[in-house]
Amino acid sequence: MVSPELIWLAGALAVMGIALLRMSWGRPGRAAGLNALGWAALAIGVVIGGAVAGAWGIAVTSLFAVGTAIAILAKAVFEHPRRQRPARPLRETEALNGVGGTRIGQALATFAIAGPLALVVSVLFALAARLALIAAGAGEANGNVAVLGLVPLVWPILAFVLLITQTRGKQLLLTSAVAIAALALAVLVGGF
Amino acid sequence: MSLGFAKETVRKGLAAHTALGLVCCALLYLICATGTAIVLYEEWQRFEQRDAPEMTAIEPAAVQRGIENVLSVENDRATTTHLFVHMPTDALPRTTITTDTQAFHVDADGTIVMPEENAWSEFLLALHYRLNLPAIYGMTLVGAFGAMIVALSISGIVAHPRIFRDAFRLRARRRDAVATVDWHNRLAVWTLPFALAISLTGAMIGLFYVSGGIVAETAYGGDSEAALAPIFGEEAPQDPASAPVADARPALAHMARAYPEVEPYYVILHDPRTAGQHIQIVGEHPRRLIFGEYYAYGPDGEFHGTTGLADGTIGQQLAASTYNLHFGNYGGLPVKIAYIAFGLALTAVVATGTFIWLNKRARQGRPAPRTRAVWSGFVSGVPIALVTTLLARLLIGNGAPFVALFWGTLALTVAVALLRLRRDREAASGPALALAE
Incomplete structure (x- = not known):
């Protein structure tokens, strides 16, 4: 049994990790040693947090880390800039990142593919994962929760990949591939 | 240190990030702002009705008296199908009894003192949960926007090749476009774990009508309750024959005896005054992300077992952890304060994102x-x-x-x-x- 008080050690390590990373990244050159120390302190903190109180311990340790980083950033609010260069003027091509010039029809088609279509494919993927989990003996509860958890995870990842995929053909190919793979898995585990 | 994405990938990532951000910004800003405010849901309720009776604990006998008092007030109408007793907690030290149609605060003796009046807190919760729309549309929309925060986080990482090197570079005092970009990037990077945690849990909750509905449709003949039963347990069979009201006292006494470390914070009476009535107690487990465990009792307080949210399958524990992880009520006021600070940061990230796009247009000569x-x-x-x-x-x-x-x-x-x-x-x-x- 790990002592509950060790959560404070986990928090202290998280704070130290962020402070070390601040020192490391604030140097003009690469500081591999400090970098490694910072990441190691964070990792050990998270491991101790997890050992003390599982997911709760990891969540609380993460709050220590994020809180420290925000506090360090808050300090920067009161610092005057050393010198101020005007913001770089933008070239036509980079200003709108391709959004402004997109025709409405194309934009709507992209929205339909990355939005509702990707959602449908994600649901198919999650349902296939459910069938696979249940077939593997994971049980109904795990299978059903997998659907609840996978849809909001797979959909945004797929939407992002679709948005950075250049041609409409490749977008449709990708969605079809994921959908077919999901259906194939479902058939394979005897879902249909 | 850079993440090493190719220049073309970075450009595409930025384009995707911009497009997503522009499509989602308004409702995302509203959801983040209201989500930050609703972290203090219990505190707002106390603020709204400052004269409601408060207590640190309530005796089981007083709970039973409160239940009977509220049921007797409703003798003129059909008996409620569910009755919830909110037990005093650190965040909301009040005993409130809610039926299908109304809610009352009771004092430490179980006497009804006043009706519950927390319409503003409920409005704020509804605004965050479902944008004041009908639940099926509103929750799904909010859930979709939660998923889009995940997509924005991924695209933001890809679009920022010097994410670690610049992690503390905040030129906040410049009062120009550079400061806006710095605020956006720095707050987004450091709130990333928080943003992912609340967006994934929020999307899980919000997209339930889609994901849970499809599980119900494909595997349970459209029965949503059957789809949830393996996770949260199933409703006991009903028996509408009339019966004396169930006794919560032995159930609460058993909880105190058998689970002294667990803090009961809800007593739920299912189908009160019927032969099929039964009692559920929701108990909070210290240092856990789960909202609690369901402890089931018969009408005379005989213990029937737990559902398994605390020690059942990983899926059950995960599902039971989404709510607390999303709303930040798993570590008292310090965690709530952290959630408010990070929530404000995330709200600022959304606001500055659109300003960055507007600034770019202006610098390009197309304000x-x-x-x-x-x-x-x-x-x-x-x-x-x-x-x-x-x-x-x-x-x-x-x-x-x-x-x-x-x-x-x-x-x-x-x-x-x-x-x-x-x-x-x-x-x-x-x-x-x-x-x-």
């Missing part, structure tokens, strides 16, 4: 003053509208028209921003016109 005015009006309008509804709660009371007030005030602030733009333009063009005349 969009109307869009900027609308966005400025919206960004300031959401907190102004929230404060307006809170003032209405204090001045008008529990029955104030919060939904109309909120959306009306928000529309007004956007209109005012556009009018100011028009006035400024007229003022700027005035002398030139005068000279021309």
Whole structure:
């Protein structure tokens, strides 16, 4: 049994990790040693947090880390800039990142593919994962929760990949591939 | 240190990030702002009704008296199908009994003191949960926007090749476009774990109608309760024959005896005054993310077992952890304060994202003053509208028209921003016109 008080050690390590990373990244050159120390302190903190109180311990340790980083950033609010260069003027091509010039029809088609279509494919993927989990003996509860958890995870990842995929053909190919793979898995585990 | 994405991938990532951000910004800002405010849900309820009776604990006998008192008040109507007793907790030290139709605060003896009046807190919760829309549409929409925060986080990481190197580079005092970019990037990077945690859990909750509905449709003949039964347990069979009201006292006594480390915070009576009635106690487990465990009892307080949210399958424990992880109520006030700070940061990230796009347009020589005015009006309008509804709660009371007030005030602030733009333009063009005349 790990002592509950060790959560404070986990928090202290998280704070130290962020402070070390601040020192490391604030140097003009690469500081591999400090970098490694910072990441190691964070990792050990998270491991101790997890050992003390599982997911709760990891969540609380993460709050220590994020809180420290925000506090360090808050300090920067009161610092005057050393010198101020005007913001770089933008070239036509980079200003709108391709959004402004997109025709409405194309934009709507992209929205339909990355939005509702990707959602449908994600649901198919999650349902296939459910069938696979249940077939593997994971049980109904795990299978059903997998659907609840996978849809909001797979959909945004797929939407992002679709948005950075250049041609409409490749977008449709990708969605079809994921959908077919999901259906194939479902058939394979005897879902249909 | 860089993440090493190819230049073309970075460009595409930035384009995707911009497109997603522009499509989602308004509702995302509203969801983040209201989500930050609703972290203090219990505290807002206390603020709304400061004269409600408070206590640190309540005796089982008083709980039973409270249940019987509330049921007797409802003798003139059909008996409630469920009765919830909120037990006093650190965040909300009140005993409140809720039926299908109303809710009352009771004192430490179980005597009804006053009806519960927390319409503003409920309005705020509904605004965050479902944008004041019907649940099926509103929750799904909010859930979809939660998923889009995940997509924005991924695209933001890809679009930022120096994410670690610049992690502490904040030129906040520059008062120009660079400062806006720095605020956006730095807050987004450091709130990333928080943003992913709350967006994934929020999307899980919000997209339930889609994901849970499809599981029910494909595997349980459309029965949503059957789809949830393996996770949260199933309802006991009903028996409508009349019976004396169930006794919560032995159930609470058993909890105290068998599970002294567990803090009961809800007593739920299913189908009270029927032969099929039964009791559920929701108990909070210290240092756990789960909202609690269900402890099932018969009408005479005989223990039937637990559901398994605390020690069942990983899926059950994960599902039971989403709510607390999303709303930040798993570590008392310190965690809530952290959630408010990070929530404000995330709200600022959304607001500055659109300003960065507007600044880019201006630097490119294609300013969009109307869009900027609308966005400025919206960004300031959401907190102004929230404060307006809170003032209405204090001045008008529990029955104030919060939904109309909120959306009306928000529309007004956007209109005012556009009018100011028009006035400024007229003022700027005035002398030139005068000279021309």
